[in-house]
Amino acid sequence: MNKRRQWLEGYAFISPWLIGLFVFTLAPMIYSLYISLTEWDFIGEPTFVGLENYANIFRDDLAIQSLWNTLYYTVFSVPLRLALALTVAIILSKPYRGAKGMRILFYLPGIISGVAVAAVWTRMFDPFYGGINDILRWFGITGPGWINDVHWAMPSIILMNLMYIGTPMVVFIAGLKDIPQQLYEVATLDGANAWQRFRSITFPMLSPILFFNLIMQIIQSFQVFTNVYVMTNGGPANATSVIVLYLYQTAFQYLRMGYGSALAWVLFLIILVMTLVVFRTSGWVYFEGKEDSR
Amino acid sequence: MKEAVMKASAIPASGLGQKRKKLICKLLWYVLVCLLAVIFIIPVYWMVLMSFKPLSEMYVVPIPWFPRPPFQISNYIEAWQNYPFPTYFKNTITVVLLTTVGNVFSATLTAYGFARIKFPGRNVLFVILISSMMLPFQVKTIPLFQMYKLAGWLDTLLPLIVPAFFAAATPFYVFLMRQFFLSIPEDLSAAARIDGCGSFRIFRSIFLPLTKPAIVTVCLFSFMDNWNDFFLPLIFINSNENKTLSLGLAGMTGQYVSEWHIIMAASVITVLPCVIVFLFAQKYFVEGIAVSGLKG
Structure with a gap:
């Protein structure tokens, strides 16, 4: 087959995505970059203001608080969720009866994520009539105000999001299955205890997968939105105002499109920087067959 | 001869200990899994439970966690x-x-x-x-x-x-x-x-x-x-x-x-x-x- 024809065929096959890339991604991105340099209420004409929108972010207390809250959420939510996912994965990869069926159960909350679950948790977190404080009362504990309390609102959101361990858990289980069993047998014969086996076999062998999960989770958690929107709408006293929520309010409720676009670009840059930082500090990741290159 | 007897009796004993240890492990595993499962299922259970209750029962404390009539379809x-x-x-x-x-x-x-x-x-x-x-x-x-x-x-x-x-x-x-x-x-x-x-x-x-x-x-x-x-x-x-x-x-x-x-x-x-x-x-x-x- 001639080369040129093959090339054409290749482009033809990827053309749906290629067209989509230009129309639905690249063009909007360039346009968005332009809007971020203007002041625009969506009705009139955009007026060019240069980098003023970006400068304004640093003078806007609510923007800074939203960024801070998002960071707070990410810093706690991601490690806790990954640790829980890994723990459950290790537990469920034991060869006991029923372990496979249990995977479905732990995956389930991820399936029904979204508004319905947020509605349920709004009730669960009710200080008086909610399920959580009711359970705490069994033990004689007076629970906090959860999403109604300035200090507890963000921890509440972090807590409920711990339910979504399904995807990283499944990836971990698949990774655990790939670790050769002989390694454990040899280590046990050498007298290694459970923690030592985890530290020197499971963790290094699993580290590429942990790395993958870490990046995916960071990207996702910077975009946390639905639960916050439904449960607290940023309150109380902006304690749960996260960056995407603030962006949504700025652009689509107050129609400040230019400032909203600038916020979106800042969010994008932060995600990019965070991902790069994780890549740069990936010395703990063990890549099989590549260890002598380091 | 004596040694042989001792060995013979020692093996089943340690085998039994091993078995018991395995059984305890298994038991612990099931307890742990069930506990985790309950925590994960509570919100879903709560949603279904509450969806069948009349409005007045939304505001009852302590919460009736087990299904009880009336079931309001x-x-x-x-x-x-x-x-x-x-x-x-x-x-x-x-x-x-x-x-x-x-x-x-x-x-x-x-x-x-x-x-x-x-x-x-x-x-x-x-x-x-x-x-x-x-x-x-x-x-x-x-x-x-x-x-x-x-x-x-x-x-x-x-x-x-x-x-x-x-x-x-x-x-x-x-x-x-x-x-x-x-x-x-x-x-x-x-x-x-x-x-x-x-x-x-x-x-x-x-x-x-x-x-x-x-x-x-x-x-x-x-x-x-x-x-x-x-x-x-x-x-x-x-x-x-x-x-x-x-x-x-x-x-x-x-x-x-x-x-x-x-x-x-x-x-x-x-x-x-x-x-x-x-x-x-x-x-x-x-x-x-x-x-x-x-x-x-």
Whole structure:
């Protein structure tokens, strides 16, 4: 087959995505970059203001608080969720009866994520009539105000999001299955205890997968939105105002499109920087067959 | 002789200890798993429990955790009749079906091109595809809003559906399909090519049939993602007759805060189709996720 024809065929096959890339991604991105340099209420004409929108972010207390809250959420939510996912994965990869069926159960909350679950948790977190404080009362504990309390609102959101361990858990289980069993047998014969086996076999062998999960989770958690929107709408006293929520309010409720676009670009840059930082500090990741290159 | 006896008696004893240790381990395991399972199931249980209660029982302390009469099925009927739920349902199903068709169409074609045909710029384009998976949608929201306004698409279902046909909504599916296509041996397509098959023929009659499980996986992911999606409908849809389930439900929680029994019933209605599909097809989910995570 001639080369040129093959090339054409290749482009033809990827053309749906290629067209989509230009129309639905690249063009909007360039346009968005332009809007971020203007002041625009969506009705009139955009007026060019240069980098003023970006400068304004640093003078806007609510923007800074939203960024801070998002960071707070990410810093706690991601490690806790990954640790829980890994723990459950290790537990469920034991060869006991029923372990496979249990995977479905732990995956389930991820399936029904979204508004319905947020509605349920709004009730669960009710200080008086909610399920959580009711359970705490069994033990004689007076629970906090959860999403109604300035200090507890963000921890509440972090807590409920711990339910979504399904995807990283499944990836971990698949990774655990790939670790050769002989390694454990040899280590046990050498007298290694459970923690030592985890530290020197499971963790290094699993580290590429942990790395993958870490990046995916960071990207996702910077975009946390639905639960916050439904449960607290940023309150109380902006304690749960996260960056995407603030962006949504700025652009689509107050129609400040230019400032909203600038916020979106800042969010994008932060995600990019965070991902790069994780890549740069990936010395703990063990890549099989590549260890002598380091 | 004495030594032999001692050895003989020692072995069963330590064997018994080992057995007991194993049994305790197993027991501990079950206790731990059950405890975790209960914690994870409580919200779902709560949702179903509350959806059958009259409003007055929403405000009873201590909470009656076990089902007890009256069971008020009318909550469901009320949610269905007093709110435009049939419309929400119809819209959600329209969006989910069409986006799924679109995603399978765009993901299989594009993935085949990336996995099996060599052309200049392929690697660069693939890196762009991977990077676009990390792009937060929010960067594109405002310009897309303006584009859709000019096209007259605002407050219709089109902004939710059309991008799927161009793999623009979720490039992840392309990535997933490519992983599956790469696992098909090269010889197969080489043999077909010798027999005079063109690329599209090979794609259609060899690759598509062989990757049916992968296509099912993409269908399921697409189904779940679009069923639960909230951000896009929130931005692009306004009027009640075009709302999807999640958007409609969010409207209920905002407007009718006191009617928690109806909201819980509505939540169950919203969630149920997803749960049923998942329970029937969970095998494909687990495989799809494992492949994307491991070979990535």
